[in-house]
Amino acid sequence: MPSPHDPRSARALEVAREGWTLRDVLAHGVIDYHPVVAGTAADVADHMQQWFEAGACDGFSIAIDSYHDGFDAFVDKVVPILQERGLFHDDYEGPTLREKLGAHEQYGLDPRLTKAQS
Numbered sequence: 001m002p003s004p005h006d007p008r009s010a011r012a013l014e015v016a017r018e019g020w021t022l023r024d025v026l027a028h029g030v031i032d033y034h035p036v037v038a039g040t041a042a043d044v045a046d047h048m049q050q051w052f053e054a055g056a057c058d059g060f061s062i063a064i065d066s067y068h069d070g071f072d073a074f075v076d077k078v079v080p081i082l083q084e085r086g087l088f089h090d091d092y093e094g095p096t097l098r099e100k101l102g103a104h105e106q107y108g109l110d111p112r113l114t115k116a117q118s
Contacts, residue, residue, distance in 0.1 A: 045085070
């Protein structure tokens with residue numbers, strides 16, 4: 001019986017009854033609004049590259065699995081593939097957060113603040 005608390009559960013149950021594997025259910029986003037890549041590091045990198053090169057995104061928010069090694073596995077296995085493909089930087093531009101994010105320098109104080117001090 002589908003969960004009354006999750007509108008996606010009815011569809012997940014329907015496709016499971018059609019013979020979809022759990023991997024297929026996850027990979028096609030049936031129970032998650034965000035794509036999930038189930039596979040190797042190369043599969044993850046391929047998926048990210050396809051989305052990026054198609055102009056479907058300008059970055060990613062990564063939701064790592066609940067296991068303690070998920071982040072390390074992504075950094076150690078997926079990031080090097082993306083770097084080899086020229087899709088992820090090899091180093092940061094500078095030591096500050098502003099430089100790491102590529103943010104513009106601030107162009108002085110807000111004039112509303114400087115007038116109040118005068």
